Amino acid sequence: MSEQIAIDGFEFARSGRVLHGELAVSRLGRLADSLYSNSGRIDYALSGEVDEEGNFLLHLGIGGVLHLRCQRCLGEIEYPLELQASLMLVKDESDLVGIEDEDPDVDSIVVKDKMEILSMIEDEILLDLPFSPRHEACEGKVVRASPFAILKGRV
Ligand SMILES: [Zn+2]
DSSP, rough: OOOOOOOHHHHHHHHTOOEEEEEGGGGGGGGGHHHHHHHHSEEEEEEEEEEEEEHHHHHHEEEEEEEEOTTOOOOOOEEEEEEEEEEESSSSGGTTTTTTTTTTEEEEEESSOOOHHHHHHHHHHHSSSSSSSOOOOSSSSSOOHHHHHTTTTOO
């Protein structure tokens, strides 16, 4: 097993750090059930920011291609990943009260320890994946899955 990269999220945001990297899809163990093949790599970019209201934010961008398993024919679906997520860091649950009405594109998370980048990436990809990926028409061939993204309103 290769190294895990963990960051101090608050410090990362405070100092406006930026981190780019790539990961083998095979390391994203929580995706395994959805995958036809765990070949390939994904790219990620993480940047930290403190906004004008003093909120600690992390912005995560992920790109690459996943090979999902069609739930109907068990064939391969090529699923282009291109997602952007913003996380607002809070120190404990009570801070979550009152910020529910904020920007719906920003998720608030309680951060007590170091944050593992690998698991942040898994979380965001799992949120993005179609619940039950299927080809539009199963013919045993690779079909791009962009219709799913359209259905979910992410395009
Ligand atoms: Zn299929």
